[in-house]
Structures are given as structure tokens and as C-alpha cells.
Amino acid sequence: MHGAALGAALGATASLVHAQGVTINFTCGSTEQAEHCQRxxxxxxxxxxxxxxxxxMPNSSTEQLALYQQxxxxxxxxxDVILTDTTWPGILGDHLHDLHQLLPGDITSGQFETVIANNTIDGELKAMPLYTDASLLYYREDLLEKYDRPVPRTWDEMTDTAAxxxxREREEGNRGIWGFVFQxxxxxxxxxxxxxxxVSEGGGLFLDQDGQVDVDNPATRRALERAHGWIDTIxxxxxxxxxxxxxxxxxQSGNAVFMRNWPYVWSLTQSEGSPVRGKVGVAPVPSGSSGRHVSTLGGWSLAVSRYSRHPKEAAELVAYLTRRENQKYRAINLSYLPSYVDLFEDPEVLEAAPFIGTMRGPVEQAVARPASLVKTLYPRYSNAIFDRTHRVLTNxxxxxxxLETxxxxxxxxxxxxxE
Structure with a gap:
């Protein structure tokens, strides 16, 4: 064992015992997802x-990454098999096998190019998608209908409608309601x-492919000014x-008109006993002055450690867990977006989660965070961004x-x- 953290993790292991063959140790996410992975x-x-x-593994993705790095x-x-967040193939890439070398055939056929490109570092496929993600806007269908308001297409429209x-709801006695919640x-x-x-305001990723920084610009200023104005208002x-x-x-408790979040939330809002069941709609993340609707590319993938004693068998397990049939199950039962394009038109998937039919475009056009560019430096890069942003929002x-800092x-x- 290597450290107290790993000892605790291995102590909480669910064993799937078989009489013959090798043993593959793997990680696989949240409770619901882990249960399906286990089956x-x-x-x-x-x-x-x-x-x-x-x-x-720890619930916190930050703690998970720290343990993997250790x-x-x-x-x-x-x-042997590691569950990776969207940015981790870039961060951990030097320690991961090229799955093209371990698995036969065209293993990425039929999957979104954006997702595969995100998992490809220096020409090597570092992880196979378990499911993908693209952020979206949730809204209260019943409240928009009540006040005869259309689904907003821009941030300004969303701000106005939320306010x-x-x-109006507070005037009617619903004192706990807010217009918009986000992370x-x-x-x-x-x-x-x-x-x-x-990016919806026409800006970029703060750092281009040539390493040139572009932070203090009109797009970033407009974005921060608008978000700062939301706090304590909507x-x-x-x-x-x-x-x-x-x-x-x-x-989900009924105390917000709009919310920015990920697709997994859909199945939870529609669950038995949910106060907003049957009252929720989804739409693309609003656009800014550029007219572009921008979703962040998210999702989780499975990778094989370069230090696995059984890389071939580990890669075979990755292929099995990420195969089309298992992604379809997760789409139907957990509302997780598949990485296989054709599943966005699958009748059984659309019956269970109709909104998935609208998500192909957002996934294809989703913006990937630049971890594949800055690699191991990405955590510092992101930390600087969210720290300075948070300081603006908190005054x-x-x-x-x-922006100067x-x-x-x-x-x-x-x-x-x-360098």
C-alpha cells in the first residue's frame, strides 16, 4: 500500500471475485454510477x-486527483483503471497508457470528435469516454408559462426574465424564490x-495555442460585470x-427560476417526490453579444495506469465499461450524455430523457478547457481563474x-x- 489515503480507499473495496484470471482494481465515480460499473x-x-x-474514492474530485497524482x-x-475528469488526461497523461496500443480496431468509431480530441494528448488516446457532458440552462416551465415569458436565448434576456x-412571485408571497443559481x-x-x-461574449480561453495571454479584454469585462450584478439581485x-x-x-426545491448545471440533474428533478417534477425545461446555455451559445465540455472517462501489472486486461475492462450498450443504460437511467453520436436519436433514450435529443449540437460545439495544452500546469491555471473571479463576485x-492580477x-x- 502507498499512504494512509490509499489504505482507506482499498479498505472500502467492493470485491467482484472470480476463481481464475488476474485482478483488476478500478475506480468509477459516484454511488449511482459505481453501482452500474460494478454490475x-x-x-x-x-x-x-x-x-x-x-x-x-473520495467524493471530492480535487481529493481524487491529488490521490491519483500521489x-x-x-x-x-x-x-489499474482510473476514472478521469475532463481535464485529467492532460494533467496525468504521462502516467497513462495509449489505448490505441492496447485495444484492437477503431475503438473511437461513432463517438464525438470533440470528446475524443479532448482525451488525445500528443497523438495518444489516454482515456475512453464513460459518458460526456455539456452544460445547459434549466428553467421552470410552469413559471415562464404563468408570466407569458419565452425561454431566454441571451444572458440579458435571462437576467431580465429572472428579475x-x-x-412577481415574491409579491404573491413566494418570498424564498430567486431568479438564477449557478456554481x-x-x-x-x-x-x-x-x-x-x-466565450459567449466573443472572448477566448485566456491562453492561445502559441501561449499568448489575453485576459484583460472587453469580453472578459462584460462577462464579469454581468455576473457581479447577479449577486444579491437575482x-x-x-x-x-x-x-x-x-x-x-x-x-429542485422550487426556489429558483433558472439554473446552470449538467445533464445528470434532469433525472433527479423528475424523480418521485421532486417538488418540480413535470415543471422543468432545458435549453442551451444563453449566448452573449457574440450570439454564440457556449457549453463547457465535461464528462468522465476511464484510463489505464502505465504502472498496471495487467495493462491488456485493464484496457479490456475499460472497453467493456465504456461500450455503447453501457452508455445507453446510463443515458436511460441516469440521464448521462453518451459519447456515441447515434444514441442521441435512440428512441429508448429519448423516451426516458427527451432533452438528450437536443444536446447533440451543444456537445459537438462544446468548449474544452485547455488542459491538453498546459497539461500539468492546468490546476494552477484554473486556480488563478476561479480565485480572481470569485474575488470579483464577493467584492x-x-x-x-x-484582471491585472x-x-x-x-x-x-x-x-x-x-519554455
């Missing part, structure tokens, strides 16, 4: 004669939100501590101060990344 891994074990151990940095072989419905805590989710705000101050689940909690820094931070990171 699918048992099928694979029965078919191949191998064994698979599902290893529990294990892979010491070249530990304890975990109007919030005021405002100083963490990766705020980086995703800012990316959408800025968004509660508590938004500044929200991650995805806190945002969902407010919206700890003016936009001028925040962020520009300095980004220049320093860029110099290190392109």
Missing part, C-alpha cells in the same frame, strides 16, 4: 475469468462558468459557496484589480508552460 464489471469478470475490485507519481501499481418572475464557489466549476460567459449570496449539488438543491477585488498570473504560468 458491468461483474459481467466482464464472468465472461473473461478475471476478477475486478471496485475501489471507493500514486502515479510514485509509480504505484495498486490501481421579473422573482419580483459560484472558488473551484473548477466557477472556471467552467466564466469560460462560458467570456442570485442569492449563498451562490458564492455553491457547487453543482447546492445549486440543484435550491432549484474582495474590483474587476480592474482582478490574473494577467500577471497567466503570464507566469504561460512562461513555464512554453
Amino acid at each position: 458491468a464489471a461483474e459481467e466482464w469478470a464472468q465472461q473473461t475469468g478475471n476478477r475486478a475490485n471496485l475501489i471507493s 500514486l502515479l507519481g510514485s509509480q504505484a501499481s495498486d490501481i 421579473y418572475i422573482q419580483q 459560484g464557489r472558488a473551484y473548477e466549476g466557477l472556471t467552467c462558468n466564466l469560460l462560458e460567459w467570456v 442570485s442569492p449570496r449563498g451562490t458564492l459557496s455553491y457547487v453543482e449539488e447546492q445549486s440543484r438543491g435550491v432549484f 474582495e477585488a474590483s474587476i480592474d484589480e482582478a 490574473l494577467n500577471r498570473d497567466m503570464l507566469r504560468i504561460a512562461r513555464r508552460g512554453f
Whole structure:
């Protein structure tokens, strides 16, 4: 074992025991997803004669990444298959096998090019998509209908409609309602939100392919000014501590008109006992002055550690867990977006989660965070972005101060990344 954290993780292992073959240790996400991975891994074990151990990981993705970096940095072989967030193929790429070398045939056929490109580092496929993600706007269909308001297409329209419905509802006695909730805590989710705000205003990713920094520009200023204006008007101050689940909690309890979040929320809002069941609609993330609707590319993938004692079998398990049939199951039962394009038109998928039929465009056009460019420096890059953004939203820094500091931070990171 390598460290107390790994010992605790391996101590919380669900064993899928088979009499013959090798043992593959793997990780696979949240409770609901892990349960499906466990069932699918048992099928694979029965078919191949191998064994698979599902290893529990910390809930926090930040803690997960830190544990992976500890294990892979010491070249530990304890975990064979690693669940990776969207930016991690770039961060962890040096420690991951090229799956093209381990699996036969065209293993990416039929999948979104944007997703595969995100997982390809220096020409090597570092991870296979378990499911993909693209952010979207949730809204209360019943309230928009009640006040005869259309689904907003722009951030300005959303802001105006949120303020109007919030005021009218409060006048009718619904004092707890707010217009809009999003992920405002100083963490990766705020980086995703800012990316959408800025690119929709015609801005870029703050760092281009040549390593040139472009932070202090009109697009970033417009985005920050608008978001700053939401706090305490249409968004509660508590938004500044929200991650995805806190945002969902407010919206699903009926206390928000609009919410920016990921597709997994859909199945939860429609679950038995949900106060907003049958009252929720989804739409593309609003556009800014550029007219472009911008979603951040998200999702989770499976990778094989370069230090696995059984890379061939580990890659076979990855292929099984990420295959089309298992992605269809997750789409139907968990409303997770598949990486296979044809499943966005599958009748069974659309019956269970109709909104998935509208998500092909947002996935194809989703903006990937530049982890494949800055690689191991990405955590520092993102930390600078969300920290300075959060300071603006909390009034700890003016936009001028925040952008000046962020520009300095980004220049320093860029110099290190392109030396």
C-alpha cells in the first residue's frame, strides 16, 4: 500500500471475485454510477475469468486527483483503471497508457470528435469516454408559462426574465424564490462558468495555442460585470459557496427560476417526490453579444495506469465499461450524455430523457478547457481563474484589480508552460 489515503480507499473495496484470471482494481465515480460499473464489471469478470475490485474514492474530485497524482507519481501499481475528469488526461497523461496500443480496431468509431480530441494528448488516446457532458440552462416551465415569458436565448434576456418572475412571485408571497443559481464557489466549476460567459461574449480561453495571454479584454469585462450584478439581485449570496449539488438543491426545491448545471440533474428533478417534477425545461446555455451559445465540455472517462501489472486486461475492462450498450443504460437511467453520436436519436433514450435529443449540437460545439495544452500546469491555471473571479463576485477585488492580477498570473504560468 502507498499512504494512509490509499489504505482507506482499498479498505472500502467492493470485491467482484472470480476463481481464475488476474485482478483488476478500478475506480468509477459516484454511488449511482459505481453501482452500474460494478454490475458491468461483474459481467466482464464472468465472461473473461478475471476478477475486478471496485475501489471507493473520495467524493471530492480535487481529493481524487491529488490521490491519483500521489500514486502515479510514485509509480504505484495498486490501481489499474482510473476514472478521469475532463481535464485529467492532460494533467496525468504521462502516467497513462495509449489505448490505441492496447485495444484492437477503431475503438473511437461513432463517438464525438470533440470528446475524443479532448482525451488525445500528443497523438495518444489516454482515456475512453464513460459518458460526456455539456452544460445547459434549466428553467421552470410552469413559471415562464404563468408570466407569458419565452425561454431566454441571451444572458440579458435571462437576467431580465429572472428579475421579473422573482419580483412577481415574491409579491404573491413566494418570498424564498430567486431568479438564477449557478456554481459560484472558488473551484473548477466557477472556471467552467466564466469560460462560458467570456466565450459567449466573443472572448477566448485566456491562453492561445502559441501561449499568448489575453485576459484583460472587453469580453472578459462584460462577462464579469454581468455576473457581479447577479449577486444579491437575482442570485442569492449563498451562490458564492455553491457547487453543482447546492445549486440543484435550491432549484429542485422550487426556489429558483433558472439554473446552470449538467445533464445528470434532469433525472433527479423528475424523480418521485421532486417538488418540480413535470415543471422543468432545458435549453442551451444563453449566448452573449457574440450570439454564440457556449457549453463547457465535461464528462468522465476511464484510463489505464502505465504502472498496471495487467495493462491488456485493464484496457479490456475499460472497453467493456465504456461500450455503447453501457452508455445507453446510463443515458436511460441516469440521464448521462453518451459519447456515441447515434444514441442521441435512440428512441429508448429519448423516451426516458427527451432533452438528450437536443444536446447533440451543444456537445459537438462544446468548449474544452485547455488542459491538453498546459497539461500539468492546468490546476494552477484554473486556480488563478476561479480565485480572481470569485474575488470579483464577493467584492474582495474590483474587476480592474482582478484582471491585472490574473494577467500577471497567466503570464507566469504561460512562461513555464512554453519554455
